[in-house]
Amino acid sequence: MTGGTAGEDVAADVDAVVGDLLRRALDVAAWTVPALVVDVLGPALDARGLRLLLVDHELVELHEVAAWPSGPQGRSRPVDGDREVEPAGWAFRRRAVVRDARGCLHQPVHVRGHRLGVLVAEGPGEGAEGLLAAAAPAVALLLRQAAGSSDLVEVRRRSHAFSIAAELQWDVLPPPGHRGPGVELAGLVEPAYLATSDLFDWAVDDDVAWLALLEASGEGLAAARAADLALGALRHGRRSGSSLADQVATADDVLAREHRGGATVDAALVRLDLADGTAEVHVAGDAVVLHRREGDLGPLHVVAGPPLGAGEEDRAGREVALTPGEELVLVSSGVLRALSPRGAAFGLAGVRAALDQAEEVLDAPRSVARAVREHAGGQVERDATSLVVRWSGPPAGAQAGRRPGA
Amino acid sequence: MPMDARADGRGGEPGWEELSRVVVDVVRTAVAGSQDALTPVQLRCLEVLADGAGRRVGDLADELGVVASSASRLVDRLVALGLVGRRQATASRREVDVRLTPAGRRALARTASAVEEALAAATAPMTSEDQDALRRGLAALAQATDEAARPASAGRPGPEVDR
Numbered sequence: 001m002t003g004g005t006a007g008e009d010v011a012a013d014v015d016a017v018v019g020d021l022l023r024r025a026l027d028v029a030a031w032t033v034p035a036l037v038v039d040v041l042g043p044a045l046d047a048r049g050l051r052l053l054l055v056d057h058e059l060v061e062l063h064e065v066a067a068w069p070s071g072p073q074g075r076s077r078p079v080d081g082d083r084e085v086e087p088a089g090w091a092f093r094r095r096a097v098v099r100d101a102r103g104c105l106h107q108p109v110h111v112r113g114h115r116l117g118v119l120v121a122e123g124p125g126e127g128a129e130g131l132l133a134a135a136a137p138a139v140a141l142l143l144r145q146a147a148g149s150s151d152l153v154e155v156r157r158r159s160h161a162f163s164i165a166a167e168l169q170w171d172v173l174p175p176p177g178h179r180g181p182g183v184e185l186a187g188l189v190e191p192a193y194l195a196t197s198d199l200f201d202w203a204v205d206d207d208v209a210w211l212a213l214l215e216a217s218g219e220g221l222a223a224a225r226a227a228d229l230a231l232g233a234l235r236h237g238r239r240s241g242s243s244l245a246d247q248v249a250t251a252d253d254v255l256a257r258e259h260r261g262g263a264t265v266d267a268a269l270v271r272l273d274l275a276d277g278t279a280e281v282h283v284a285g286d287a288v289v290l291h292r293r294e295g296d297l298g299p300l301h302v303v304a305g306p307p308l309g310a311g312e313e314d315r316a317g318r319e320v321a322l323t324p325g326e327e328l329v330l331v332s333s334g335v336l337r338a339l340s341p342r343g344a345a346f347g348l349a350g351v352r353a354a355l356d357q358a359e360e361v362l363d364a365p366r367s368v369a370r371a372v373r374e375h376a377g378g379q380v381e382r383d384a385t386s387l388v389v390r391w392s393g394p395p396a397g398a399q400a401g402r403r404p405g406a
Numbered sequence: 407m408p409m410d411a412r413a414d415g416r417g418g419e420p421g422w423e424e425l426s427r428v429v430v431d432v433v434r435t436a437v438a439g440s441q442d443a444l445t446p447v448q449l450r451c452l453e454v455l456a457d458g459a460g461r462r463v464g465d466l467a468d469e470l471g472v473v474a475s476s477a478s479r480l481v482d483r484l485v486a487l488g489l490v491g492r493r494q495a496t497a498s499r500r501e502v503d504v505r506l507t508p509a510g511r512r513a514l515a516r517t518a519s520a521v522e523e524a525l526a527a528a529t530a531p532m533t534s535e536d537q538d539a540l541r542r543g544l545a546a547l548a549q550a551t552d553e554a555a556r557p558a559s560a561g562r563p564g565p566e567v568d569r
Contacts, residue, residue, distance in 0.1 A: 160492060160493055161485045161492045161494050163486060165488055191491075194491065194509065196488060220487070220488065379507070379508055
């Protein structure tokens with residue numbers, strides 16, 4: 001690494017710098033990775049300064065967790081805002097690099113649809129765009145890996161202290177977004193730091209995307225445990241090769257036996273065949289599946305069975321054929337029933353407007369959470385969760401060979 | 407212990423401390439036995455926060471009449487239960503902001519109705535005249551203490567630091 005002074009040097013060094021970053025970051029203690037990232041990339045970018053901002057779980061604020069050369073100032077920036085006023089938030093939201101009026105480069109840090117934050121380079125040398133773009137996915141991977149063995153990265157990105165229930169729920173939640181061949185999906189529980197009754201889950205394997213949205217009855221730790229149990233049962237079934245119907249039966253059975261009808265979980269489950277767009281949909285209890293096509297959003301009519309835990313044998317799903325670009329939107333009752341201070345429900349119209357506001361699927365649940373929060377006057381009464389999946393067409397088509405995270 | 411054993415010098419009638427314990431015991435048992443099983447100081451904390459305003463831990467300690475470290479532990483516990491939300495602003499510790507969550511508001515409402523039910527049950531065997539007299543007496547006491555407390559708290563300066 002030379003910390004080149006001319007533009008060509010920065011560009012030529014890209015592979016060497018990223019390789020150096022990976023080697024050194026895997027060699028230090030996990031909690032020092034954020035500091036190492038800016039210490040390595042700052043000089044390599046020939047910048048006056050480099051700051052690493054990580055987004056909170058609510059996707060509302062970006063918190064400065066590392067800075068070169070001076071150390072983090074603890075400054076925070078909102079995710080929402082105009083490009084001119086909040087270039088870091090704009091870069092994060094749009095997943096696009098921004099050069100602001102002061103010449104700062106704001107590079108979103110994301111990988112495979114998993115959005116972590118923004119790198120902000122002050123007065124970088126020429127060719128810095130290329131290096132930042134190449135380094136950002138590596139930084140995202142390093143931060144995700146570091147968070148697995150250190151609390152520091154996790155705690156510093158939080159805007160609010162978590163409840164115990166939220167700690168439990170975030171331990172079992174999958175990454176909040178994914179973008180791969182044939183599919184884009186994203187989910188979010190609002191408010192993240194109080195997540196209790198709601199969970200979502202997804203997995204993409206072998207040209208199949210599995211999705212689940214769960215909503216336990218009751219509240220507090222009892223609700224969190226019931227939702228966790230349902231999620232564990234569904235994952236067990238999925239990983240054992242069970243059909244969607246059998247996964248539902250397993251979760252229903254284990255909840256009924258553990259809680260004897262005392263704890264039930266509403267659920268919406270989808271098995272999406274990425275090769276042909278066929279979606280198998282099951283609904284248990286009050287969970288809702290919406291269908292979005294050509295900008296129009298309506299409920300997908302599914303005969304709902306009783307909630308999981310009711311011990312019901314007789315359940316039926318339905319199939320729906322999606323065309324490329326269509327979306328399924330799974331929402332918990334906390335979204336549709338969120339009340340404004342005047343008592344108006346958020347409802348389908350609220351979801352429709354929030355989805356129209358989102359730039360892309362990866363940003364859709366954030367947009368829904370924000371709209372529900374505003375509708376409810378700042379604080380939602382119950383967990384409000386949405387999980388959005390978009391079938392982008394058969395993976396063998398135009399999507400094939402696409403760079404992950406691109 | 408029979409009541410007359412602890413009677414003060416007022417002609418064998420129970421003293422204020424003894425009388426207050428009757429009400430306090432009913433309330434305490436109702437609070438502890440309700441679904442949320444709040445402690446008295448947790449309940450008091452939620453009641454203070456019920457106006458919906460955010461507070462720094464230091465301000466909360468002042469209103470509860472406890473030292474800041476106690477208030478901090480109390481808030482930690484309520485945050486863990488999800489009844490209270492606390493900002494974790496890395497920007498400035500002074501901005502640390504504590505407020506009631508919707509779950510906290512529901513716990514407060516459940517506890518209040520448990521107390522209401524317990525007192526209704528406890529007073530049910532009394533004659534309606536006695537019930538009215540008790541209600542009137544307690545209302546008068548509430549008004550008297552409210553008036554006594556007002557001038558003292560009005561001009562009180564807020565705390566400068568959290569801890």
